[in-house]
Amino acid sequence: MALPVALQLLLLVSLSSASHFYGGLMTYSAKGRNADGSFKVDIRYKETYHTCYPQHYWYCFSGNCGNINRSQSGMIDTGPNGYYRTDWCESATVITRNIPSNRAFQLRENSCCWINDAAWLLLSEIDLGIRSDTGEPNRSPSISILPFIRNPQNCPRTYNLMAFDPDGDRVQCRYGQSYLSECTTCKQQSGFTLDQGSCTLRYDYTSSTGLYPFELQVEDFPTHHITLSYSDGFQSPRFPLHKRRRRQSNIYGTTASYPWWWYSTTTSVPTTTAAAAPWWWQTTSTPPPSPSTNSLSKLPLQFTFLVDPPAPSCYAGEYLPKFLYPTPENGKHLFAEVNKELEIRVNTEAIYSTISNIIISGPLNITKHTTTRGEFVIRWTPVLDDLGDYFPICFIAEATAASYIYQSEMRCVIVVVGRENGKFSFNMKANVICNETSMRVEVERSSVRGLDANHLRLSDPSNTACSLQGFSNSTHVIAVVPLNGCGTQIEEDDENLIFKNEITSFDNPNDIITRKHLVEVQFYCQYPKKGNVTINFAAHRRNITVMEKGFGTFTYQFEFFQSSLFQRMVDPRSYPIEIEVKEMIYMEIEATSSVNNTELFVESCRAAPYDNPNYRPTYPIIENGCVVDSTVEIYSSSHQRQFKFGMEAFKFIGLHDQVYISCSVILCEAGEPNTRCSQGCINSTSSWSDNHVHNHRKRAAIIQTAQHYISQGPLRLKKTTSGLCNFTIKLYGLKKYILL
Numbered sequence: 001m002a003l004p005v006a007l008q009l010l011l012l013v014s015l016s017s018a019s020h021f022y023g024g025l026m027t028y029s030a031k032g033r034n035a036d037g038s039f040k041v042d043i044r045y046k047e048t049y050h051t052c053y054p055q056h057y058w059y060c061f062s063g064n065c066g067n068i069n070r071s072q073s074g075m076i077d078t079g080p081n082g083y084y085r086t087d088w089c090e091s092a093t094v095i096t097r098n099i100p101s102n103r104a105f106q107l108r109e110n111s112c113c114w115i116n117d118a119a120w121l122l123l124s125e126i127d128l129g130i131r132s133d134t135g136e137p138n139r140s141p142s143i144s145i146l147p148f149i150r151n152p153q154n155c156p157r158t159y160n161l162m163a164f165d166p167d168g169d170r171v172q173c174r175y176g177q178s179y180l181s182e183c184t185t186c187k188q189q190s191g192f193t194l195d196q197g198s199c200t201l202r203y204d205y206t207s208s209t210g211l212y213p214f215e216l217q218v219e220d221f222p223t224h225h226i227t228l229s230y231s232d233g234f235q236s237p238r239f240p241l242h243k244r245r246r247r248q249s250n251i252y253g254t255t256a257s258y259p260w261w262w263y264s265t266t267t268s269v270p271t272t273t274a275a276a277a278p279w280w281w282q283t284t285s286t287p288p289p290s291p292s293t294n295s296l297s298k299l300p301l302q303f304t305f306l307v308d309p310p311a312p313s314c315y316a317g318e319y320l321p322k323f324l325y326p327t328p329e330n331g332k333h334l335f336a337e338v339n340k341e342l343e344i345r346v347n348t349e350a351i352y353s354t355i356s357n358i359i360i361s362g363p364l365n366i367t368k369h370t371t372t373r374g375e376f377v378i379r380w381t382p383v384l385d386d387l388g389d390y391f392p393i394c395f396i397a398e399a400t401a402a403s404y405i406y407q408s409e410m411r412c413v414i415v416v417v418g419r420e421n422g423k424f425s426f427n428m429k430a431n432v433i434c435n436e437t438s439m440r441v442e443v444e445r446s447s448v449r450g451l452d453a454n455h456l457r458l459s460d461p462s463n464t465a466c467s468l469q470g471f472s473n474s475t476h477v478i479a480v481v482p483l484n485g486c487g488t489q490i491e492e493d494d495e496n497l498i499f500k501n502e503i504t505s506f507d508n509p510n511d512i513i514t515r516k517h518l519v520e521v522q523f524y525c526q527y528p529k530k531g532n533v534t535i536n537f538a539a540h541r542r543n544i545t546v547m548e549k550g551f552g553t554f555t556y557q558f559e560f561f562q563s564s565l566f567q568r569m570v571d572p573r574s575y576p577i578e579i580e581v582k583e584m585i586y587m588e589i590e591a592t593s594s595v596n597n598t599e600l601f602v603e604s605c606r607a608a609p610y611d612n613p614n615y616r617p618t619y620p621i622i623e624n625g626c627v628v629d630s631t632v633e634i635y636s637s638s639h640q641r642q643f644k645f646g647m648e649a650f651k652f653i654g655l656h657d658q659v660y661i662s663c664s665v666i667l668c669e670a671g672e673p674n675t676r677c678s679q680g681c682i683n684s685t686s687s688w689s690d691n692h693v694h695n696h697r698k699r700a701a702i703i704q705t706a707q708h709y710i711s712q713g714p715l716r717l718k719k720t721t722s723g724l725c726n727f728t729i730k731l732y733g734l735k736k737y738i739l740l
Contacts, residue, residue, distance in 0.1 A: 071093065140297040145161055185213065342380050502522040590643075603624065
């Protein structure tokens with residue numbers, strides 16, 4: 001019988017739009033039953049081509065696939081650095097199917113061509129049987145990978161393919177088999193090792209550069225014997241994966257010798273690289289492992305691997321980008337809540353190449369942004385239909401050097417929507433109100449189970465104005481956080497100014513490090529730079545007021561001055577301060593106290609792109625009371641509670657959009673030999689902190705204060721172009737977010 005005209009046209013569109021294929025995958029999750037007794041299932045798939053195509057055609061290959069009730073598509077990511085520097089684009093689609101029963105069925109999609117002109121095919125098997133171990137419908141593994149991976153020819157690297165199973169099943173990744181209609185070329189690529197049990201792919205060496213398509217199938221198996229039950233009364237047993245199946249996939253191909261540069265001592269190659277061809281490189285006739293028919297699900301995981309020309313070095317952080325804090329570790333589980341934005345921060349470095357981009361793969365409506373400090377931010381807001389599901393998010397950093405492109409390792413995290421985070425539920429009720437000069441955070445005490453709500457504090461609680469007790473009441477913990485104080489961090493992207501802080505739990509008010517860190521409520525206010533409501537934000541940091549036993553209430557003031565005479569203070573309204581490299585900057589720290597006979601000691605001063613004393617890396621100016629920067633000059637002070645110093649503006653400022661100067665200060669009883677102030681410059685903190693503080697802790701508590709951090713800034717390098725941003729912000733609205 002001839003196909004209907006509409007279907008023929010749809011197939012033609014699919015064929016014409018599905019060329020230059022980079023890869024694709026599919027997952028699914030049950031969504032309950034309809035009023036008529038039919039079953040609902042959300043099917044999520046992602047595919048990548050050389051351009052963006054919103055339409056993909058999957059057809060029913062076996063079983064009763066029901067009908068499509070809803071469909072939504074969108075672009076995930078795109079870039080210009082595909083094969084031969086062509087564009088690539090990954091899109092995602094979520095379809096909801098209504099099926100008459102929960103028996104297994106298969107969906108298939110095939111067309112021409114891979115990016116290297118071979119035909120491609122994707123096959124999924126979806127089984128919604130009720131599991132005897134959980135009493136719930138079977139769930140597929142959560143799988144993901146970057147659609148287009150590249151790696152230098154001379155750099156061995158291991159990729160952990162994201163394959164997490166929410167039911168706790170054992171996941172296996174294997175090569176597709178042609179007789180099961182799982183692939184077209186069905187080739188096991190030479191130079192790669194696929195460990196089926198751990199779902200890791202290792203690249204060792206290929207004799208030629210170019211594209212290597214991978215057509216994998218992901219299956220999940222129960223860890224013990226279970227039964228799947230279906231709506232028609234049928235039951236199907238499932239058994240654990242036999243241990244002998246959990247072995248590495250053999251490598252097939254001709255024997256290859258390593259080129260001269262593989263041995264070169266001038267090329268930085270990791271010491272784990274062997275000079276001679278490894279044992280598995282030889283041709284073998286061992287048959288490939290047979291696929292199992294006992295799996296609970298079967299999902300396609302296909303992608304393209306581009307082997308680039310050799311790199312001058314294989315060490316991460318030189319040419320290949322390296323991830324830095326606060327980038328999450330691979331495999332980390334993150335928690336999100338419906339209609340509340342999740343943020344993932346990615347920081348990278350490379351000495352001899354320039355970080356240009358990150359490539360991401362994740363759920364529909366995920367976005368990425370670049371801050372003015374060169375960091376990347378991935379954002380995603382789950383919707384109600386995502387509740388209870390698991391979503392993998394993968395990312396790779398990309399750098400360029402001349403005409404060459406280098407990628408970092410691949411990292412993936414799992415985001416679970418609406419589950420409990422340890423002891424604390426995502427039912428914590430909180431509200432954030434963004435005002436013109438402050439953020440107001442309200443947390444219901446009754447929603448913080450198992451914790452004394454009084455043991456909560458902001459990022460920098462040293463200032464008495466940052467106390468949560470002043471505004472809190474019997475029903476709510478309330479913080480009123482100034483945009484320029486209490487440890488609030490300021491960030492920018494192309495469109496917004498973002499002010500961030502967090503409320504955390506602590507064991508003891510004097511502890512800096514807590515070993516029972518039970519709650520961390522991160523919040524921020526995002527202010528668009530353009531709009532029709534004008535407010536003024538003062539970047540200048542205010543004085544810090546502290547109250548301590550034995551010293552009463554005292555205040556620290558940190559200011560910049562216009563010259564070494566220290567007569568004219570820099571106007572707070574002129575912040576951020578613009579300077580030139582090697583220009584002298586003059587600073588004064590002064591303590592005001594009602595207690596006589598006290599002296600100020602500046603233990604350390606550092607420069608950092610964030611107003612956060614715990615941020616790393618920083619530029620050291622003073623350490624342990626010793627001058628570190630060679631340009632620092634100490635000037636005579638008017639009294640013992642004053643410290644004046646100057647230094648040349650340093651290159652560190654030019655590496656960031658702006659920097660803050662943060663100093664650690666102590667107030668001591670003057671003339672007392674057992675204080676930190678009397679020690680002055682010391683080469684090691686151990687001689688003082690380890691041997692002295694513990695022996696004199698009770699006595700030192702009344703002759704010196706604790707360390708306090710005071711900061712001022714920001715400082716910015718002068719720019720030659722016009723149109724510099726200031727802190728007069730026009731807003732059309734205030735956005736409110738809470739991250740738990």
